Amino acid sequence: MAKRKIRVMVAKPGLDGHDRGARVLARCFRDAGFEVIYTGCHQTPAMIAASAIQEDVDLVGLSCLSGAHRYLFPQVVSLLKEKGADDITVIGGGIIPQQDFQKLYDAGIKAIFVPGTTLDTIVNWVNSNVKPVERK
Amino acid sequence: MERGKKIKAGDIRTASRLIRDIEDSIPEAKATIKHIFPYTGKAQVVGITGSPGAGKSTIVDGLIETSRKKEQTVGVLAVDPTSPFTGGATLGDRIRMQRHSEDIGVFIRSLATRGSLGGLSKAVGDAIHVMDAMGKDIIFVETVGTGQQEVEIIHYAHTVIVVLVPGMGDEIQAIKAGIMEIADIFVINKADRDGAQKLQRELMTMIEMSHIPPGGWKPPVLTIRNSFKPEEFEHDLQILSAKVHEHYDFLISSDLIGDRQKRKRLHELNEAIRFSILEPVMEMLIRTGELDSMVEKLVKKESDPASLAEEIARKYLQGCF
Incomplete structure (x- = not known):
């Protein structure tokens, strides 16, 4: 039997066209051996949640540099929950002030990565925290 | 079968997971496909x-x-x-x-x-x-x-x-x-x-x-x-x-649709045969290390691919040869 592959989605919610970071991350996930679905900019939380379910991903990585993360990230988490898909891990990254971290953790964001984080750190986090087979 | 029913009801989550199981070659997925095949x-x-x-x-x-x-x-x-x-x-x-x-x-x-x-x-x-x-x-x-x-x-x-x-x-x-x-x-x-x-x-x-x-x-x-x-x-x-x-x-x-259907089904059968016959043999060769030693033999020119394939067929597909 082949080994389970980790499937991840990289998405940019809201009105923010700064996608270099998201693209770098998509590439880095690919190089880590994951299957990466990249959905591009200007996505609503509803589009992201629907796509994540259609693609059966294990992880959704949200990138936001516009300052709307406190509104957009928790929305994705609650929409996934609404659709019975709360086993999908959601992480976030971008320009996110330290004082917002706890609020996002409380809303169900499992990890936050800000500028300066090495790609290895993120890949290692995924490899140790996301287990595709153990999901329901 | 529960999963088959959900698929027929159009449940996207179940469908996407089943496709994933097929991609990952999870054996149970084949059973569900058998179940839904009549509805395709x-x-x-x-x-x-x-x-x-x-x-x-x-x-x-x-x-x-x-x-x-x-x-x-x-x-x-x-x-x-x-x-x-x-x-x-x-x-x-x-x-x-x-x-x-x-x-x-x-x-x-x-x-x-x-x-x-x-x-x-x-x-x-x-x-x-x-x-x-x-x-x-x-x-x-x-x-x-x-x-x-x-x-x-x-x-x-x-x-x-x-x-x-x-x-x-x-x-x-x-x-x-x-x-x-x-x-x-x-x-x-x-x-x-x-x-x-x-x-x-x-x-x-x-x-x-x-x-x-x-x-x-x-x-x-x-x-x-x-x-x-x-x-x-x-x-x-x-x-x-x-x-x-x-x-x-x-x-x-x-009536050309019949021809296309046949072409499609023949291809599916080919794939299924490959899945049920070739893949288990390949897995066996990998597990036993035979594949590696065969590659060694080829590198050293001690044998050739056709002879090795015949050897494999004799060993694993008895009754066919």
């Missing part, structure tokens, strides 16, 4: 192929739109390549179709090739069955960006659309074998660019020269313009969509 064969399957960047995903996006306007439910399987080095993949076809992501009548699923060479994933056949059993009226299968040779799509689709763009070479390209032979419909995309008319002429000449039996289908050569003029794009897409349906109707009225 109703959907119209349309293949879209062409070189990287030709505009396949954008055309699929347009075809989703025209199908939805006709109140058809839609499935999309979009295939992108797996890295031969890391096994990872960037699946980016969906990005062109995101306006449909919230439409519950549209189910878009990306697949990575995972080493398949024919322009598709080996899970694609069963993934089509899943969407078919869900009750999707029309299923679009987008291949990876293809070159000249990746023609596997003909085994799965009722209608194959080959997407070309101007400026890809001279008329000799148009008479080569392979991908240029498999089109039921040619589309010249980005037709507002230089060279589109020339390409159209060359293709039409090629089609005129090819042998089409009396009453046979003559592949039309359509053009699509889409640079910043949505109304032109939509107009051209409607013509394409009408042609796709015309071709399907033609298959039915001329």
Whole structure:
């Protein structure tokens, strides 16, 4: 039997066209051996949640540099929950002030990565925290 | 079977997970496919192929739109390549179709090739069955960006659309074998660019020269313009969509659909035989280390591939030889 592959989605919610970071991350996930679905900019939380379910991903990585993360990230988490898909891990990254971290953790964001984080750190986090087979 | 029922009820989560299990070769998935197989064969399957960047995903996006306007439910399987080095993949076809992501009548699923060479994933056949059993009226299968040779799509689709763009070479390209032979419909995309008319002429000449039996289908050569003029794009897409349906109707009225069905089923059987016979043997060879030692033998020129294959057949397929 082949080994389970980790499937991840990289998405940019809201009105923010700064996608270099998201693209770098998509590439880095690919190089880590994951299957990466990249959905591009200007996505609503509803589009992201629907796509994540259609693609059966294990992880959704949200990138936001516009300052709307406190509104957009928790929305994705609650929409996934609404659709019975709360086993999908959601992480976030971008320009996110330290004082917002706890609020996002409380809303169900499992990890936050800000500028300066090495790609290895993120890949290692995924490899140790996301287990595709153990999901329901 | 619980899972089969949910698929038939159109549950996207279950369907996507089943497709995942097929991709990951989880044995239980085969049982579910057996269960839903009787409910397949109703959907119209349309293949879209062409070189990287030709505009396949954008055309699929347009075809989703025209199908939805006709109140058809839609499935999309979009295939992108797996890295031969890391096994990872960037699946980016969906990005062109995101306006449909919230439409519950549209189910878009990306697949990575995972080493398949024919322009598709080996899970694609069963993934089509899943969407078919869900009750999707029309299923679009987008291949990876293809070159000249990746023609596997003909085994799965009722209608194959080959997407070309101007400026890809001279008329000799148009008479080569392979991908240029498999089109039921040619589309010249980005037709507002230089060279589109020339390409159209060359293709039409090629089609005129090819042998089409009396009453046979003559592949039309359509053009699509889409640079910043949505109304032109939509107009051209409607013509394409009408042609796709015309071709399907033609298959039915001329009874050619039976031939395509047979071709499809034969291919499925081939794949199933490979899965049930070849793969277990390969796994055994890997597990026992025989494969490695055979490669060593070949490197040292102590044997040759044909003799080794015969040896394997004698050992593992007793009764056949």
